[in-house]
Amino acid sequence: MEKSLSLTEENYIKAIFQIRRTPESNVSTNSLANSLQTKPATVSDMIKRLSHKKLIFYEKYKGVTLSAAGSKQAIKIIRKHRLWEVFLVNHLNFKWDQVHEIAEQLEHIKSSELINRLDDFLGNPTTDPHGDPIPNANGQFQLGPSKLLSEMTSNENGIIVGVKNENSLLLQHLDKLNIHLGLNIKVKEVNDFDQSMQIKLADSSTLFLSEKIASQILIAKKLRSYL
Amino acid sequence: MEKSLSLTEENYIKAIFQIRRTPESNVSTNSLANSLQTKPATVSDMIKRLSHKKLIFYEKYKGVTLSAAGSKQAIKIIRKHRLWEVFLVNHLNFKWDQVHEIAEQLEHIKSSELINRLDDFLGNPTTDPHGDPIPNANGQFQLGPSKLLSEMTSNENGIIVGVKNENSLLLQHLDKLNIHLGLNIKVKEVNDFDQSMQIKLADSSTLFLSEKIASQILIAKKLRSYL
């Protein structure tokens, strides 16, 4: 009974899922246009179609929210995206900064049989190469509490569990600094003027990070547990 | 400099490559329409576009042939299709009759880096699960001499090296008969009336095959060697 979406429709649904703060918060036309690199007029049109298909709730000038059906589709796409990323990194030796673009294509391959077998082949991973949780076949995934490194204050500590952004330049920069998932860190000092910070690693070495970078790194008290 | 083709364009180029007998022989509008499950009028339109892009040579009412650029593209797509089929069968435990449809999607994923790494990951296989040769990264592949089982006469023998068709029902039927690639066979008798035949296997057991099935099985004197 679940009608198959076009590639474009899938990208819209996924973008809405990713942009919104909470499941209830509305996503604006402009933010979608921005995220999908298209024009607001185009978004307005597509929104009507998705609304007609009952994938989103839409009130003119008030933005959109995902319906249950829409969320389900979004989670499916994200599951595929992240599983393919694991495959690319773990089995084809890609670096974590090289896989996003390819996964953007692979996430649209239609075959639940395929994705479930891939999941098994990969050993049912619970996080992708960027620390993001991978939904299981039922679409369930649990996101442990985490916050941005930039929100931490002096002497707080925690573990790096993810990056907010998959921009290649950022990921390469983190590589250069030897910052990776699972790393234990402690905030030594936060600069009042520009919010840059010094952090201490487990081996007692210290690192200097700009606010721009610190605001892309997700920290948790302990490693997040997923379904 | 190589402009990227749309999914539809890729399917046309591949169909032309697969339908033609020799690189020079013309492919008709109707045969393309038939193969692509579309209407002749649609094919006429698309043909103009591909011709304009210099991927095919086209003369009105005379059918089309692939240009060098077109052939190159076709071979790339076929390479991807077959490598993905190997992945699906060898690593995700799909049966040979289950992979074609999924590979039809995967063959359009754009990333030569991806496909070359996949090739390495798979151990640079030379044939796909159906016995078809896999072009290498330069697009070269060598097709050893082979003919249809239905073209063989009494007492001729050879090795099954491929199937012409990837229809699930055919492949499942062959499975049931225990007919697989690499099998040594000998033609015992050909029925004059319906061209059905009895073949003898290495273990001296015999099998009855209709002409319809025999005309789908490719036989070679020895296993084909590929680049």
Place this chain on the structure above:
DNA sequence: ATTAATTTTTAGATTAATCTAAAAATTAAT
């Protein structure tokens, strides 16, 4: 509470891919 700025929608076009129906060209049959 008006006015100004911003956001969103509508109107009208365009392109790729598709279709049906009819016309034109080619090929096969008498």
Place this chain on the structure above:
DNA sequence: ATTAATTTTTAGATTAATCTAAAAATTAAT
């Protein structure tokens, strides 16, 4: 060599996805 049958193309429409320009609605600023 005509006529008939078949194949291919053209003409005219449609749908999804996109755009620019202008209108309408909402939100922010005085």
